Amino acid sequence: xxxxxxxxxxxxxxxxxxxxxxxxxxxxxxxxxxxxxxxxxxxxxxxxxxxxxxxxxxxxxxxxxxxxxxxxxxxxxxxxxxxxxxxxxxxxxxxxxxxxxxxxxxxxxxxxxxxxxxxxxxxxxxxxxxxxxxxxxxxxxxxxxxxxxxxxxxxxxxxxxxxxxxxxxxxxxxxxxxxxxxxxxxxxxxxxxxxxxxxxxxxxxxxxxxxx
Ligand SMILES: C[S@@+](CC[C@H](N)C(=O)[O-])C[C@H]1O[C@@H](n2cnc3c(N)ncnc32)[C@H](O)[C@@H]1O
Numbered sequence: 001x002x003x004x005x006x007x008x009x010x011x012x013x014x015x016x017x018x019x020x021x022x023x024x025x026x027x028x029x030x031x032x033x034x035x036x037x038x039x040x041x042x043x044x045x046x047x048x049x050x051x052x053x054x055x056x057x058x059x060x061x062x063x064x065x066x067x068x069x070x071x072x073x074x075x076x077x078x079x080x081x082x083x084x085x086x087x088x089x090x091x092x093x094x095x096x097x098x099x100x101x102x103x104x105x106x107x108x109x110x111x112x113x114x115x116x117x118x119x120x121x122x123x124x125x126x127x128x129x130x131x132x133x134x135x136x137x138x139x140x141x142x143x144x145x146x147x148x149x150x151x152x153x154x155x156x157x158x159x160x161x162x163x164x165x166x167x168x169x170x171x172x173x174x175x176x177x178x179x180x181x182x183x184x185x186x187x188x189x190x191x192x193x194x195x196x197x198x199x200x201x202x203x204x205x206x207x208x209x210x211x212x
Contacts, residue, residue, distance in 0.1 A: 005058070007029060010058035010062070011029065013055075013110060014054045014058075015051065018048075018049070019095075020167060021200060022201070023199045023200050023201050025051075025052065027197070027199040027207060028165055028205075029059060031207060032060075032136055034163070035135040035136040036060075036063050038135040038162060039067075039133075039159070040067065040133045040135030041068045041069070041132065041133070041135070042056050042068070042134065042135065043070040043071075043130070043132075043136070043137050044069065044138040044139075045073075045123050045140065045150050046073060046140030046167070047073040047098075048073065048140075049097075049103065050103040050106050050107060052140065053069065053103065053107065054110055054112065056069050056136075056138065057110075057116050058110070060115045061112055061115050067115075067135075068115060069116045070116075070119065070130060071118045072119045072123050073098075073103075073120065074121060074122050075103075076096055077095045078142060079143070081143065082144075082145065084179045084182055085143045085144055088176050088178065089176060090142050100118050104116075123149065127153050127154075128153065131157065132157030132158065134157055134158055134159065135158075135161070135163070136162060136164075137163070139151065139165065139166045140166075141180075142179075143179050143180070144179030144180065145183075147166070147180050147183040147184065148182075148183035148186065151164070151187045155191055155193060160210060162210075163207055164207070164208045165206070166184055166206050167205045168204075168205070169204050169205065169206045170204045174202055175204055177203075184206070184208075188208065192210050192212075193208045193209065193211070194208060194209070194211050195207070196208065196209050
């Protein structure tokens with residue numbers, strides 16, 4: 001491990017560019033650290049300004065792990081809302097104030113770009129091009145349709161012992177992500193994966209693993 005590396009610093013660097021709170025970033029960090037022992041790339045769907053990507057790339061880089069972090073985003077913000085996502089607080093085009101170039105420059109500034117690959121476009125087009133296998137997924141797409149599509153694809157591309165963290169899960173008076181919760185419930189119902197942990201100061205992330 002790099003002697004100059006501090007997880008606290010990586011978390012602080014990530015928090016400066018992320019919409020995700022500390023408890024959820026720490027959940028990502030724990031899974032990423034565990035998965036350094038598993039062969040398989042890391043992948044994040046929903047990058048925005050690159051906050052959580054900085055954390056994942058820092059963990060790979062500073063443990064000198066030979067794996068790639070694949071980063072997928074439209075960098076046009078959220079797509080058109082439909083179904084259960086209508087009437088929630090997210091809006092079409094939200095999170096468009098970023099770009100692939102800005103994220104690459106930011107990663108380069110932290111000397112992390114060499115462990116990352118970026119893919120601009122709708123995940124419905126970019127994800128099918130990637131075969132994996134993945135040991136860690138951070139899925140942060142906010143909406144029903146892309147979450148459902150991505151999760152159904154990703155379960156086929158995971159290492160057996162891999163972990164998936166899904167952000168913005170929950171549909172109650174505090175957390176209103178009915179689309180994400182519905183997509184996750186539908187995909188998990190027909191699979192051998194299940195939720196084993198959740199974290200968040202208000203909005204929640206859940207961690208899912210394959211149950212043997
Ligand atoms: C909440 S933001 C990601 C936050 C980020 N992980 C962080 O640390 O701040 C959600 C992102 O998902 C992207 N997104 C949503 N649906 C998408 C889709 N179908 N294809 C590609 N990107 C999508 C948006 O462009 C946005 O940048």
